[in-house]
Amino acid sequence: MARTLFDKIWDDHVVERLPDGTCILYIDRHLLHEVTSPQAFEGLRMSGRRLRRPDATVAVVDHNVPTSDRSLPIEEPESRLQIETLEKNVAEFGVPYFKLRSKDQGIVHVVGPEQGISLPGMTIVCGDSHTSTHGAMGALAFGIGTSEVEHVMATQTLLQKPAKNMRITVAGQVGPGVTAKDIMLAIIGKIGTAGGTGHVMEFAGDAIRALDMAGRMTLCNMSIEAGARAGLVAPDETTFAYVEGRRFAPKGEDFEKACAYWRTLATDEGAVFDTEVSLDAAEIQPNLTWGTSPEDVIAIDGIVPDPAQFNDPARARQVQRMLDYMGLEAGQKIAGTRIDVAFIGSCTNSRIEDLRAAAAVAKGRHVAPGVRAMVVPGSGNVKAAAEAEGLDLIFREAGFEWREAGCSMCLGMNPDKLTSGQRCASTSNRNFEGRQGPGGRTHLCSPAMAAAAAVSGCFVDVREMA
Amino acid sequence: MMDKFTTLTAIAAPMPVENIDTDQIIPARFLKTIQRSGLGKSAFAAQRYHDDGSEKPDFVLNREPYRKAEILITLDNLGCGSSREHAPWALLDFGIRCVIAPSFADIFFNNCFKNGILPIRLPREICESLMEDAQMGANARITIDLENQIVQRPDGSTIAFEVDNFRKHMLIEGLDDIGQTLQHDSAIQSFEQKRQRDESWRPTIVMETVS
Numbered sequence: 001m002a003r004t005l006f007d008k009i010w011d012d013h014v015v016e017r018l019p020d021g022t023c024i025l026y027i028d029r030h031l032l033h034e035v036t037s038p039q040a041f042e043g044l045r046m047s048g049r050r051l052r053r054p055d056a057t058v059a060v061v062d063h064n065v066p067t068s069d070r071s072l073p074i075e076e077p078e079s080r081l082q083i084e085t086l087e088k089n090v091a092e093f094g095v096p097y098f099k100l101r102s103k104d105q106g107i108v109h110v111v112g113p114e115q116g117i118s119l120p121g122m123t124i125v126c127g128d129s130h131t132s133t134h135g136a137m138g139a140l141a142f143g144i145g146t147s148e149v150e151h152v153m154a155t156q157t158l159l160q161k162p163a164k165n166m167r168i169t170v171a172g173q174v175g176p177g178v179t180a181k182d183i184m185l186a187i188i189g190k191i192g193t194a195g196g197t198g199h200v201m202e203f204a205g206d207a208i209r210a211l212d213m214a215g216r217m218t219l220c221n222m223s224i225e226a227g228a229r230a231g232l233v234a235p236d237e238t239t240f241a242y243v244e245g246r247r248f249a250p251k252g253e254d255f256e257k258a259c260a261y262w263r264t265l266a267t268d269e270g271a272v273f274d275t276e277v278s279l280d281a282a283e284i285q286p287n288l289t290w291g292t293s294p295e296d297v298i299a300i301d302g303i304v305p306d307p308a309q310f311n312d313p314a315r316a317r318q319v320q321r322m323l324d325y326m327g328l329e330a331g332q333k334i335a336g337t338r339i340d341v342a343f344i345g346s347c348t349n350s351r352i353e354d355l356r357a358a359a360a361v362a363k364g365r366h367v368a369p370g371v372r373a374m375v376v377p378g379s380g381n382v383k384a385a386a387e388a389e390g391l392d393l394i395f396r397e398a399g400f401e402w403r404e405a406g407c408s409m410c411l412g413m414n415p416d417k418l419t420s421g422q423r424c425a426s427t428s429n430r431n432f433e434g435r436q437g438p439g440g441r442t443h444l445c446s447p448a449m450a451a452a453a454a455v456s457g458c459f460v461d462v463r464e465m466a
Numbered sequence: 467m468m469d470k471f472t473t474l475t476a477i478a479a480p481m482p483v484e485n486i487d488t489d490q491i492i493p494a495r496f497l498k499t500i501q502r503s504g505l506g507k508s509a510f511a512a513q514r515y516h517d518d519g520s521e522k523p524d525f526v527l528n529r530e531p532y533r534k535a536e537i538l539i540t541l542d543n544l545g546c547g548s549s550r551e552h553a554p555w556a557l558l559d560f561g562i563r564c565v566i567a568p569s570f571a572d573i574f575f576n577n578c579f580k581n582g583i584l585p586i587r588l589p590r591e592i593c594e595s596l597m598e599d600a601q602m603g604a605n606a607r608i609t610i611d612l613e614n615q616i617v618q619r620p621d622g623s624t625i626a627f628e629v630d631n632f633r634k635h636m637l638i639e640g641l642d643d644i645g646q647t648l649q650h651d652s653a654i655q656s657f658e659q660k661r662q663r664d665e666s667w668r669p670t671i672v673m674e675t676v677s
Contacts, residue, residue: 015657016650020632024650026657028668036550038500049644055670064498078498085500096671117671129549129573143573145551146502147580155647157654159632193485194543194569227546229572254667261665293485314541318484411548413494420517430547432489434512 002268004165005234006200009140009265013123015157025160028122028139030152031108032059032095034086035413036127040150041089051093052156058117059090060098062107066415067376067403070101079414093153106379106405109133109347113217114381116246120235120262125152129224130347130429136216137243138235138265140200143224163229164274166199167267170207172281177463179357180215181349181427181446183207183279184222185287189297191277196228199275202267203233207281213242214353221348222429225294234266286462288445289431290334291322296431298334300449300461306330325433326441327421335459337443341424342367342454343436344400344447345376346410349427352385354447359391361451361465367399368457374401374416376408398455412437425453468582470640474563475609476536479526480597486540487547488574492556494548505552506559527560531604539566539597541590545574554581564610566617568593579633582640584612586627595619612638 003011015024030053037059044051051057064079066072074080083100090097098104098111105111109130112118120138125131127149134141148158168187188195201223208216216233223231233239240259243249250258285299298304304323307316307330323330328337344350344358355377367373375395377383383405386392392402409416410428412435418424420439427450428435431442443459452462496508513525521528527535538557544567545553554577557565563583568590570578578585588596599606599620609618612634617625636643661668 016653018632020630022632024647024653026654035497039502039551042500047644055672058671063494076498082498082500116669119669127549127551129547131549143549145549145554145573145577145580147551147577151644151647154644155651155654156658157647159643159647161630193546194571197543197569197572224547227543227571248669248671250667250669254669257667261667314482314484411489411494413497430487430489432487432547434493435489438493438512438517 002271004267004271004273005138005202005232005265006140006163006165007271009121009123010162012121022159022161024157025123026157027125027152028056029112029117029124030057031112031124031126031131032057032149033063033108033126033128034061034082035063036146037089037149038082038085039146040153041093043150044153049154051095051153054094054096056156058096059086060105060108060111061086061100063407063411064414065100065406067406067408068415070404076415103380103384106382107347107350107407109221110350110378110382113137113213114246114379116243116249119243119249119258120239121265125158130221132223132228132231133217133221133347135220135223135231136213136233138233138239138262140230140232142230163200164198166196166201166228166275166277167273168201168203169205169276169278170203170281171205171278172207173210174207174281174284177286177448178284179446179448180211180218182284182287183281184219185289185297185444186279186284188222188226188294189287190279191226192295193225193293194227196223196226199228200230200232201226201228203231208233209236212353213238214351217351218348222294225429235262286446286449288334288443288449288459290326290328290443291319292325292431292433294429294431294444296322300335300459302334304328304330304332304334327423335461338423338458339371339425339453340422341418342371342373342450343409343424343426343428344374344450345378345408346428347378347407348429349447350376350378350382352382354427355382355386355391358447358451359394361448361462362398362400362455363394365398365455367454371454371457373399373454374403374409376403377405379405400454409436411435412440425450425459468640471563471582471584471612471637473609473611473613474536475607476563477531477534477604478537478539478596478600478608479532479535480600481526481538481540482597484541485543485546488545488550488553489547491545491553492550497550497552502555503559505556506561509556509560534561536561537564537566537608537610538562539593539600541593542567542569544570546571549573551577551581554578554583558583566593566596579637582637584610584637586610586617588617588625588627592625
């Protein structure tokens with residue numbers, strides 16, 4: 001029977017199918033960070049259980065870390081305690097760990113693919129919803145809670161029922177200035193934040209095939225914002241070229257064997273999807289969000305919606321509440337809306353390709369008066385690569401802050417935060433109320449659009465900046 | 467070992483809002499704890515407190531009788547966003563044992579079960595009726611009978627709900643699913659051995675090579 005990419009990865013990891021259909025699913029890679037692991041380690045300790053496979057586990061600190069000078073101690077005592085707790089735990093349980101002051105440190109979802117830890121065909125989990133990022137490798141990757149983190153630590157498996165299959169086909173090619181971020185915002189705008197609930201979402205079509213690995217990671221990263229359990233892109237020559245030579249990837253003959261297996265994973269002709277969605281790439285514009293849910297998407301030439309246009313009174317009230325929170329007027333053009341902060345970073349958009357796109361806009365320009373613009377590379381290695389290309393100089397000369405790797409202003413749990421009322425052009429993934437700091441106003445957009453907003457002082461169409 | 471869940475008769479708090487995300491349930495600045503307990507006071511912090519820490523009197527969980535609510539009723543897509551289990555920990559620490567909504571985000575739905583909180587999916591019209599019941603005040607208690615999979619309204623009428631059998635069993639018995647899975651340890655071992663034998667190209671992460 002014809003199977004999907006998801007079906008194949010799933011079938012290859014079922015240890016046992018229990019009578020009610022629940023499966024014991026084998027997990028190939030378990031990624032840990034400081035925020036969602038301490039209670040799980042404590043659980044292991046209290047029950048006297050061992051960590052089953054330290055050699056399939058890897059840890060890094062990212063959420064809490066300041067992105068300022070790394071030679072200084074971490075000031076915030078609770079953040080410091082969480083980081084020290086992780087360091088104690090990895091030492092006690094023998095977990096491979098990328099130290100804070102190593103150049104290999106970074107955001108867990110940047111580090112995994114970069115180091116060749118996340119590979120096609122694998123099952124990959126982490127106590128973080130953006131684990132979906134690793135689906136770009138053609139791996140089944142999803143976020144789990146801390147109880148499940150402990151479950152994987154103790155058993156190297158999870159209890160799961162298979163998800164439904166969804167395929168999102170983006171046909172044709174996008175126009176100039178339109179990026180993976182714009183494609184994904186278009187998808188979420190179309191299907192909503194619960195559109196993918198219960199499904200694993202495979203991205204297909206020419207526009208997806210044409211994306212580099214960074215773009216595919218951006219797509220899969222935000223599949224959780226569409227409610228999907230995971231996102232997937234079938235591994236192809238682009239994937240294999242990316243993987244080859246990475247630190248923990250198979251080498252030589254093993255790499256050939258691995259590629260032969262990975263080539264078998266693509267969805268079979270005639271496989272049936274429970275849900276199919278299609279988009280025309282040519283119609284996708286540079287997009288951004290106006291509200292406090294990632295589904296509140298408009299094109300850069302669009303206008304902010306009017307609550308009066310919604311028939312459902314609950315929805316109309318919610319739209320009004322969002323406009324109030326965001327400090328926007330119904331019917332106003334989004335272009336020209338002034339910003340206070342531009343944030344280029346996060347597990348969605350902090351890879352070298354993202355920084356190049358932002359630097360191309362920043363080059364020879366300067367951050368507008370009154371705007372704070374920051375660039376936060378996704379890992380120490382991304383930072384080093386950018387510096388080798390001179391991107392840091394372009395950013396610094398243009399008045400952007402050039403910072404150390406971490407989750408930074410994506411989530412408001414380290415010193416990088418918005419203050420109440422500040423409006424931010426952000427390359428991150430969530431525009432929830434208070435996400436980037438209490439009272440902060442987030443507009444999600446691509447790195448090029450964020451850079452364009454930084455130098456213009458307001459949202460502009462990046463295509464008009466050539 | 468978590469508390470068993472059999473029946474619950476309690477005050478329900480209505481929150482007629484869609485897409486309540488886990489950042490709202492527990493903002494990230496409260497995730498710096500290394501424990502599971504103590505998060506109840508920070509649940510819904512942005513909606514519950516002013517900047518100076520005083521309570522916002524209009525917010526449902528600041529009002530009587532909902533300060534003692536053990537059931538929460540909302541609209542669609544409850545718990546979307548971050549996978550943080552701090553969200554169900556915060557609800558549980560506040561006293562919530564059951565959440566009712568037309569739909570849930572997958573990870574939050576899972577996380578609830580792992581902490582002895584029963585998530586119940588009911589059609590939107592029914593959730594709206596239950597919210598009306600809840601607005602009748604302290605006498606309007608709702609009963610959740612997990613064994614019989616029934617919600618009983620204050621007027622005595624009942625509504626059936628679906629729940630996965632495995633998860634129901636785990637909740638009623640208060641079981642830890644790691645212990646359950648480890649009963650299948652030999653199957654896990656043979657899976658690993660077969661992998662090693664047939665697919666030796668699969669890489670491992672070796673400690674001394676990591677910085």
